[in-house]
Amino acid sequence: MGRWPKPPEGSWTEHYPELGTGPVSFRDSTSPEFYELEREAVFKRAWLNIARVEELPRVGSYLTREIDAAKSSVIVVKGKDEKIRAFYNVCRHRGNKLVWNDFPNEEVKGTCRQFTCKYHGWRYDLKGELTFVQQEGEFFELDTSQYGLKPVNCDVWNGFVFINFDPEPRWSLREYLGPMITALDDYPFELMTERYEFEAHNNSNWKIFADAFQEYYHVPSLHSQQVPSAVRQPNATFECGHFQIDGPHRLVSTAGTRRWKLAPEYMYPVERVTRSGLVGPWRTPETHFSAGLNPGGIEPWGITNFQIFPNLEILIYHGWYLLYRYWPTSHNTHKFEAYTAFHPARTVRERVEHEVAAVVLKEFALQDAGMLGGTQAALEYGVVDEFPLSDQEILVRHLHKVAVDWVEEYKAAHAPVGV
Secondary structure (H helix, E strand, O other), X not given: OXXXXXXXXXXXXXXXXXXXXXXXXXXXXXXXXXXHHHHHHHHOOOOEEEEEHHHOOOOOEEEEEEEHHHOEEXXXXXXXXXXXXXXXXXXXXXXXXXXXXXXXXXXXXXXXXXXXXXXXXXXXXXXXXXXXXXXXXXXXXXXXXXOOOOEEXXXXXOOEEEEEOOOOOOOOHHHHHHHHHHOOOOOOHHHOOEEEEEEEEEOOOHHXXXXXXXXXXXXXXXXXXXXXXXXXXXXXXXXXXXXXXXXXEEEEEEEOOOHHHOOXXXXXXXXXXXXXXXXXXXXXXXXXXXXXXXXXXOOOEEXXXXXXXXXXXXXXXXXXXXXXXXXXXXXXXXXXXXXXXXXXXXXXXXXXXXXXXXXXXXXXXXHHHOOHHHHHHXXXXXXXXXXXXXXXXXXXXHHHHHHHHHHHHHHHHOOOOOO
């Protein structure tokens, strides 16, 4: 995807003149027509993260993912050769959904030696090959080698499992991620296997929620109870230390201090008692070295949020990380997935510290989510269509521009000849 420029300092937007500085429109977040194009132009062509390798621990481990934005259900499975593969969740006989339990639209996971269709008993091995047809002799010149499960492109980077619905992706996964993201090749995500997950269904476009984690301009107002009083003063400045863009992806880093060095009024009582909270347990391992973890050289470094287009964010703290995914379900609704990942607890106290951090972080996410319905509703009034963005909102500007650019490129490529 290309190299990024030398990390800029000072004003951020001026270093990316292609973004402009004028007011922006959010019609890409309110238009049903744009959303239908976005499904084809973005979610059926970009690499999408759907799992971690730890979710497929042994041969035969599988899971399904329901991806409304691509109008698809996918099976992901680890084969006997230890390779992870993905297939459309469709039996090749009569189109029945192949893998599901009680309700066909619910995601499932488990372990098996083969997949068997509930309807007529066709069987497929872990490589997706058709291995058994009930009463095969009654079919007409059936070539079973031609009726394996339809594959979906699948690849793994640093333990993150990605798929791509494009039959011929324009980039390999590594090319797509680019150097800003792959600079984390040596970051040991595999050590952080204790996870706390949650999911929410939100009444907003997926990009509107993603915007909340791309800038910290909102923190003094929205999260006023969790910031020091000095930051809440009328003319106080609260800003990030480093923004960076590489192709369709974005990065934001903030400075940070370990919690025990902060003023008591900055914490909930439970944080002081458990020594855990907003930025994780106080006693997490020191940050693992990675060339890409703090590209802005911020001291003291606190958090870096890697935003992988279209819908993945990985926020890395000191010795643990937080992951977000935004899955569109319509032009003005989406499913929000999140989990925190820690080194496995060695004591009961460490387990409590992890759980407290997960709960406090969930509250912060819900404070952001509480704005979504009002934002979406007001945008859909259509009264205003030009919104000024500050320098600190450069990544908001970038995300919406990239989404529009991908859609416009798709429209141009699929326009009728002569039009």
